[in-house]
Amino acid sequence: MRKSMIAANFKMNKNIDEAITYIKEFSTLVKDVENIDIVIGASPILLYAMKNELKTDKIELSAQNVHWKDSGAFTAETSAKVVKSLGINYTILGHSERRQYFCETDETLNLRVKNALNNDLKIIFCIGETLEEREANKTIEKVSTQLKEGLKEISIGEMKNISIAYEPIWAIGTGVTATPEQAQNTHKEIRTLLKEMFDQEIADSTRILYGGSVKPANVKELMSQEDIDGALVGGASLKPESFIQIVKFN
Numbered sequence: 254m255r256k257s258m259i260a261a262n263f264k265m266n267k268n269i270d271e272a273i274t275y276i277k278e279f280s281t282l283v284k285d286v287e288n289i290d291i292v293i294g295a296s297p298i299l300l301y302a303m304k305n306e307l308k309t310d311k312i313e314l315s316a317q318n319v320h321w322k323d324s325g326a327f328t329a330e331t332s333a334k335v336v337k338s339l340g341i342n343y344t345i346l347g348h349s350e351r352r353q354y355f356c357e358t359d360e361t362l363n364l365r366v367k368n369a370l371n372n373d374l375k376i377i378f379c380i381g382e383t384l385e386e387r388e389a390n391k392t393i394e395k396v397s398t399q400l401k402e403g404l405k406e407i408s409i410g411e412m413k414n415i416s417i418a419y420e421p422i423w424a425i426g427t428g429v430t431a432t433p434e435q436a437q438n439t440h441k442e443i444r445t446l447l448k449e450m451f452d453q454e455i456a457d458s459t460r461i462l463y464g465g466s467v468k469p470a471n472v473k474e475l476m477s478q479e480d481i482d483g484a485l486v487g488g489a490s491l492k493p494e495s496f497i498q499i500v501k502f503n
């Protein structure tokens with residue numbers, strides 16, 4: 254019922270030549286891929302050139318963040334309106350690196366979510382706990398706050414444009430993946446929270462991606478879990494030959 258989504262997060266990697274070469278190579282590799290949404294999140298200064306190079310509708314490009322205003326005195330921020338004007342339909346929001354190193358809060362993220370939706374962008378909304386929070390049994394409390402504050406005043410209709418990415422911070426870029434059971438348990442709890450916050454239909458239809466050291470060797474087992482609908486992939490998305498194996502996990 255939920256279409257799988259595999260998303261790449263290039264983070265602050267790749268120069269213009271590398272990004273264009275990637276799009277050329279990867280476009281060829283996805284030719285026979287069906288029934289899966291493929292999204293590539295890249296630095297905003299690369300998106301325009303990548304979009305121009307994209308000759309397939311099997312791949313969507315994504316910003317990695319957008320501001321809560323369309324324009325104004327916000328030096329170095331990325332406007333959702335401008336992203337949309339490039340023909341880009343997605344943005345990642347709330348990545349833990351944004352929260353951790355750039356002081357993004359649940360409140361500012363909520364504003365970013367609202368403006369992204371106003372500009373007709375689809376959102377991959379990231380949540381996840383630190384190792385200390387997991388060890389203190391506070392995982393659900395943490396993701397619950399992130400969801401309730403970050404998605405405050407978002408309507409049921411708008412939720413159709415939002416996917417959740419559960420990314421335990423201790424698993425990001427560390428090589429330590431959550432076990433499929435750990436990820437499944439949290440995804441199931443997230444679905445229960447979505448039911449409380451919205452309704453059963455939203456709980457059933459919202460895609461929940463897992464992120465944190467996903468690679469070709471572990472994607473299949475993660476994706477076999479009932480409540481895992483996709484993956485947000487950092488390191489292992491940087492080479493087309495690795496990312497295509499994740500896309501073709503089946």
Ligand code: PGA
Nearest residue numbers: 425426465466486487488
């Ligand atoms: P990783 O990053 O796959 O390198 O762990 C995932 C992410 O930060 O989205």
